[in-house]
Amino acid sequence: MINRKNISPGRLALVVSSIIAVVAAILSYLYTSSVRYGILSLLLLGLISYGLIYYVLQEFIYRKVKLIYKFISNTKASQREEFYNLEILPQKTLEEVNDDVEKWATDRKGEIERLESNEQFRKEFLMNLAHELKTPIFATQGYIDTLLDGALHDNQVNETFLQNASKSIDRLADLVNDLDVISKFESNRIPIHKREFTIQELVKDVYAELSQKASKKGIKLSIKKGCESPLEVFADNQKIKQVLINLVENSIKYGRENGETTAGFYEVDDKTIYIEISDNGIGIAEEQVLRVFERFFRTDSARSRSDGGTGLGLAIVKHIIEAHNHTVVCRSTIDVGSSFGFTLDKALR
Ligand SMILES: Nc1ncnc2c1ncn2[C@@H]1O[C@H](COP(=O)(O)OP(=O)(O)O)[C@@H](O)[C@H]1O
Ligand SMILES: [Mg+2]
Structure with a gap:
């Protein structure tokens, strides 16, 4: 039959x-x-x-x-x-043709779902962006309107209002600058200029630049014991400096009063160096650790702070490290502290 x-x-x-x-x-x-x-x-x-x-x-x-x-x-x-x-x-057979068409339809469905999730991502990004821009713009507008409505001649508040307006404008400028950097990274328009340098020296430079901020909070910036012997890396000095500034700044911002930030340096193998910035600050909840590199992501405790940054610092860190073909990771426990680590090429000597 x-x-x-x-x-x-x-x-x-x-x-x-x-x-x-x-x-x-x-x-x-x-x-x-x-x-x-x-x-x-x-x-x-x-x-x-x-x-x-x-x-x-x-x-x-x-x-x-x-x-x-x-x-x-x-x-x-x-x-x-x-x-x-x-x-x-x-x-x-027609049965096989049917199978082929069904497979095609499933593939297409997957593609549509992917496009939809991209669309969702784009929508969320736009929403976040609008929200982030709104805050400093409306604050500035408020101060300036109040000044024009008469506060200008009230010597008790006029200077404070102007200073607040100026702070909001600074925040706006930071935001736009960070967005500019990110969009350039995303369209691969940022060249990486690698050279050899001693990673400990760069960390010390960054510590020196941020010493004022750290001492305001009584935070001690140090190099981990046993990690002092100089390690040479092959990377873009300026961009790695930016990475370190962002990480150390965060360790201060989200650190505890009189806390400590330490930098550790390890030779993973004869090609790779691992660098880690650790603090004993507020930490990040387990379910949020993976999200800290997302654009605009801030933990709830960070969101409620007055000195909140743009939420783009770690996104930039990730871009810079990935442009070096390396990875950055975060380990953290709430109330214990956070460690941010990344690898770099070891200089060939
Ligand atoms: N060292 C840290 N300790 C605790 N939380 C941190 C630390 N670094 C980053 N975070 C969390 O990750 C978020 C994103 O960091 P970042 O991109 O640098 O943004 P920003 O510093 O502008 O808030 C922060 O808002 C904060 O919630
Ligand atoms: Mg930051």
Whole structure:
């Protein structure tokens, strides 16, 4: 018995034409009582009906199927595809064609879902951006309007209001600068200029630059014991400096009063150096650790702070380290502290 589901056009034509031929042969034998006519009509009708049926199937069904294949395969017909259309496609059963189309539809569905999640990402980004821009703009607007409405001549508040307006403008400028850096990284427009330098020296420079901020909070900036012997890296000095500034600034901002920030340096193998900035500050909840590198992401405790940054610092850190083909990681426990580590190429000496 033939399986009706798995029949190819060739076989279908063969089966139908055989039935026609046999019926015709029997009829012609009964009518003429001649075995010769019977066999002749068997062969003749068999061949003609096979040819006709095959032709009709090919022309009217497989042409359409071929069209479907042209549509669902997204490349222009190559030689291989021509071969496929001529040799493989006619062998396919309609069941197989159905499977192919279903697979195509599932793939497409996946693609649509991906596009939708990108769309969601874009929407969220725009929403966050609007929110972040709104805060300093409206604050500035408020101060300036109040000044113009008369506060300008009130010596008790005029200077404070102006200073507040100026702070908001500074915040806006920081935001726009950070966004500019990120968008340049995302379109690969920031060149990386690598050279050899001692990573401990760079950390000491950064510590010196941030010493005032640190001492305001009584935070001690130090190099971990046992990590003093100089390690040479091969990287973009200016950009790694930016990374270290962002990480050390965070360790101060989210550190505890009279806390400590330490920098550790380790040789992973003869090609890689691992650098880690650790603090004993407020820490980050486990479920948020993975999100801190997202643009605009801030933990709840960070959000409620008055000295809040742009929420873009770690996103920039990640871009810089990834532009060096390395990775940055975060380990943190709430109320215990955080460590941010990244790898760099070791200088070849
Ligand atoms: N050392 C740290 N300790 C605790 N939380 C941190 C630390 N560094 C970063 N975070 C969290 O990650 C968020 C993102 O950091 P970042 O991108 O530098 O933004 P920003 O410092 O402008 O808030 C911070 O808002 C804070 O919630
Ligand atoms: Mg920051």
